[in-house]
Amino acid sequence: MHEMWVGADAAGGGLVWHVVAADTATTQCGQRRQSEGVAGCDSTDRHCLECMTAFQGIMQAPARS
Incomplete structure (x- = not known):
């Protein structure tokens, strides 16, 4: 399962929604x-x-499978 999480934009342009797997500590990026x-x-x-x-x-x- 994945969820959305608000965090800083990697480019420093403010806040963005990130995708993160529920069982991990890091976002997809x-x-x-x-x-x-x-x-x-x-x-x-x-x-x-x-x-x-x-x-x-x-x-x-x-x-x-």
Whole structure:
């Protein structure tokens, strides 16, 4: 299972939504996830392109038997 987490943009452009697997401590782009994200800052509509590209690859991968 994956979830969305608000964190800093790797390029330093503010906050973005990252994709993180529920059982890992890092986002798909390699950022270390804080346990609660950035408090009160979940209203961004921006997404981490690197995370979204990685997640798209996960979703399009053939199912494992």
